Amino acid sequence: xxxxxxxxxxxxxxxxxxxxxxxxxxxxxxxxxxxxxxxxxxxxxxxxxxxxxxxxxxxxxxxxxxxxxxxxxxxxxxxxxxxxxxxxxxxxxxxxxxxxxxxxxxxxxxxxxxxxxxxxxxxxxxxxxxxxxxxxxxxxxxxxxxxxxxxxxxxxxxxxxxxxxxxxxxxxxxxxxxxxxxxxxxxxxxxxx
Amino acid sequence: xxxxxxxxxxxxxxxxxxxxxxxxxxxxxxxxxxxxxxxxxxxxxxxxxxxxxxxxxxxxxxxxxxxxxxxxxxxxxxxxxxxxxxxxxxxxxxxxxxxxxxxxxxxxxxxxxxxxxxxxxxxxxxxxxxxxxxxxxxxxxxxxxxxxxxxxxxxxxxxxxxxxxxxxxxxxxxxxxxxxxxxxxxxxxxxxx
DNA sequence: ATCATTTTGTACCATCTTGCATAAAATTCA
DNA sequence: TGAATTTTATGCAAGATGGTACAAAATGAT
Numbered sequence: 001x002x003x004x005x006x007x008x009x010x011x012x013x014x015x016x017x018x019x020x021x022x023x024x025x026x027x028x029x030x031x032x033x034x035x036x037x038x039x040x041x042x043x044x045x046x047x048x049x050x051x052x053x054x055x056x057x058x059x060x061x062x063x064x065x066x067x068x069x070x071x072x073x074x075x076x077x078x079x080x081x082x083x084x085x086x087x088x089x090x091x092x093x094x095x096x097x098x099x100x101x102x103x104x105x106x107x108x109x110x111x112x113x114x115x116x117x118x119x120x121x122x123x124x125x126x127x128x129x130x131x132x133x134x135x136x137x138x139x140x141x142x143x144x145x146x147x148x149x150x151x152x153x154x155x156x157x158x159x160x161x162x163x164x165x166x167x168x169x170x171x172x173x174x175x176x177x178x179x180x181x182x183x184x185x186x187x188x189x190x191x192x193x
Numbered sequence: 194x195x196x197x198x199x200x201x202x203x204x205x206x207x208x209x210x211x212x213x214x215x216x217x218x219x220x221x222x223x224x225x226x227x228x229x230x231x232x233x234x235x236x237x238x239x240x241x242x243x244x245x246x247x248x249x250x251x252x253x254x255x256x257x258x259x260x261x262x263x264x265x266x267x268x269x270x271x272x273x274x275x276x277x278x279x280x281x282x283x284x285x286x287x288x289x290x291x292x293x294x295x296x297x298x299x300x301x302x303x304x305x306x307x308x309x310x311x312x313x314x315x316x317x318x319x320x321x322x323x324x325x326x327x328x329x330x331x332x333x334x335x336x337x338x339x340x341x342x343x344x345x346x347x348x349x350x351x352x353x354x355x356x357x358x359x360x361x362x363x364x365x366x367x368x369x370x371x372x373x374x375x376x377x378x379x380x381x382x383x384x385x386x
Numbered sequence: 387a388t389c390a391t392t393t394t395g396t397a398c399c400a401t402c403t404t405g406c407a408t409a410a411a412a413t414t415c416a
Numbered sequence: 417t418g419a420a421t422t423t424t425a426t427g428c429a430a431g432a433t434g435g436t437a438c439a440a441a442a443t444g445a446t
Contacts, residue, residue, distance in 0.1 A: 004413090004414080004421095004422080005413070005414045005415075005420075005421050005422065006412080006413060006414075006420085006421040006422025006423065007411065007412040007413050007421080007422050007423040007424070008412075008413065008422085008423075009422085009423065009424095010423075010424075025311075026311055026312065027311070027312050028221070028222075028223055028308030028309055028312075029221075029223075029224075029308070030221055030222075030223035030224035030308075031222075031223035031308070031309065031312065033402080033403065033404090034403075034404065034405085035402095035403085043424090044424070044425060044426090045404085045405080045406090045425095046405090046406075046407095046423085046424070046425075046426095047423070047424065047425090049404095049405070049406080050422095050423075050424095054404080054405075055403095055404070055405090103311070104311035105311070106307065106310075106311070110307075110360060111307040111308060111310075112307070112308045114299065114303075114304040114305070114307060114308070114360055114363045114364075115221030115222070115223075115224070115304060115305045115307070115308040116221055116224065117299075117304075117363050117364065117365075118218075118219055118220070118296070118297035118298070118299070118363070119219065119220050119221075119224065124364065124365060127363070127364045128364040128365050128366075131360075131361060131364050150381070152377070153374075153377030153378070153380070153381050154381060156357075156374045156377060156378065157350075157354070157377065157378045157381050157382070159357060159361075160353045160354045160356065160357025160358075160374075160378060161350070161353050161357075163353065163356055163357045163360050163361075164349075164352060164353025164354075164356045164357065165353075167303060167307055167324075167356050167360070168324060168352075168356075170307045170310050170311070170320070171307075171310065171317065171320045171321040171324050172310075172317060172321050173321075181346075181349045181353075184345070184346030184349060184350070185346070185349065185350045185353065187346070188343070188346050188347060188350050188381075188382050189350070189381050189382065191384060197391095197392080197443085197444080198390075198391050198392065198443070198444045198445075199390085199391040199392025199393065199442080199443060199444075200391080200392050200393040200394070200441065200442040200443050201392085201393075201442075201443065202392085202393065202394095203393075203394075226432075226433065226434085227433075227434060227435085228432090228433080236394090237394070237395055237396085238395095238434085238435080238436090239393085239394070239395075239396095239435090239436075239437090240393065240394065240395085242434095242435070242436080243392095243393075243394095247434080247435075248433095248434070248435090
C-alpha cells in the first residue's frame with residue numbers, strides 16, 4: 001500500500017464509475033445531469049470533475065467500463081468448449097442477464113450512445129468499436145466450429161441477435177421471452193450448418 | 194377547400210413534421226433544442242408550440258410520423274408476391290435505404306427513443322409499439338410461406354436483423370455492407386426451412 | 387373600411403446546467 | 417506541532433433551455 005499524501009478520497013473509483021454508468025444508462029447521455037450523476041456516485045461535482053474530467057469524459061469512461069464488464073459477464077459462456085449452439089445460447093443468456101441488471105434494462109452502449117453518435121465523433125467511435133469488438137469475439141468462437149464460408153454471415157447474424165436483445169430489453173420485453181427468442185435465433189441460424 | 198379565417202399558416206404541416214423528425218434523429222430527444230427544431234422546421238417557437246404542443250408532444254408526433262413513413266417505404270417490397278427470401282431481401286434493402294436518408298443515418302425510433310425509454314412511459318410505449326408493429330407485419334408475411342412452427346422464431350430473427358441494421362447504420366456501417374449483411378442473414382435464416 | 391380571428395415574430399422569464407473558485411477538512415511529512 | 421498536500425463542500429457565474437406574453441401582420445366576414 002503506497003502511502004499517498006493529502007486527504008484520502010472518500011469514494012471507490014470502480015464503484016463510482018459503475019454508478020456513473022448506471023446513471024447514464026437510466027437517463028441517457030444528454031438528459032443525465034451532473035447533479036444526478038454526482039448523487040448516484042455519492043460524490044459532489046468538484047470531486048467528479050477531478051476524478052473523471054468533464055461530462056463527456058465521464059460518459060466515455062462509463063462506456064469503456066460498461067463494455068469491459070459486459071465482456072467479463074458473457075465471455076466465459078461463449079469461450080466454453082463444446083457444441084457451438086450451447087456456447088451461443090450461454091452467451092445470450094448471460095447477455096440477457098447482464099442487460100437486465102440495474103435500475104433500467106438494456107445496454108448502455110447500444111441504447112444510449114446511438115442517440116448521440118451523429119453529433120459526436122468520439123461517441124460514434126466508441127459505439128462502432130464496441131460492435132466490432134463483439135463481432136470479432138463471436139467470429140473467433142464461431143470459426144472454431146463452423147465452415148469457413150459461413151463464419152462471417154453467422155457472426156453478423158449473432159451480432160444482430162445481441163443488438164435485438166439489447167434494444168428489446170429496453171423496450172420492456174422480459175428476460176424469459178428474450179432468452180426464448182435467443183434460443184430460437186441460434187437454432188434457426190445453426191440449422192444444417 | 195374550406196376557407197379558414199385568420200392569417201394563413203406559413204408552414205406545411207407534413208414538411209414541418211418531417212423536419213422535426215430529422216432534427217430529433219440528428220441529435221436525439223434530449224440534446225435537440227427547440228431553437229434547432231424551430232430552425233429546421235422553418236418556424237419560430239410560438240408557432241411550433243401552437244402546432245405541435247410542447248417538446249415531448251413534438252417528439253411523439255415525430256416518432257409516429259417516422260413510423261408511418263418507414264412503413265410506407267418498406268411495406269411494398271415485403272408484401273410483394275413471390276419467394277419469401279426475395280420479399281425479405283427487398284424489405285431489408287428498402288429499410289437500409291430509408292435509414293440512410295437524411296442528415297444522420299439510423300432509425301429515429303430505434304436509435305433515439307431507446308435513450309429516453311426508461312425515464313418516460315409514453316416514449317417507452319411508442320418504442321415497444323413500433324417494434325411490435327414491425328414484428329406483426331413480418332409475422333404475417335412469413336406465415337404465408339413458412340411452416341407454422343417456424344413462423345414466430347423466423348419473424349423474431351428478422352426483427353433482430355432490422356434492429357441490427359438500424360443500429361449499425363447509426364454506427365457508420367455503409368449501405369452496401371448492410372445490404373450484404375441482410376442478405377446473409379436472410380439466407381442463413383431460411384436455409385432448409 | 388372595419389372588425390374578428392388566426393398566425394407570426396420579438397422579447398422575455400424562470401429554471402436548469404455545466405463548470406469552476408474558494409475555503410474548510412483530512413491526511414502525510416518534517 | 418506545524419507545513420504541505422490532496423480531497424471535500426458550499427456556493428457562484430455564465431450560458432443555454434423550455435415555455436410564454438404581447439404586439440404586429442395577414443386573412444375572412446360584415
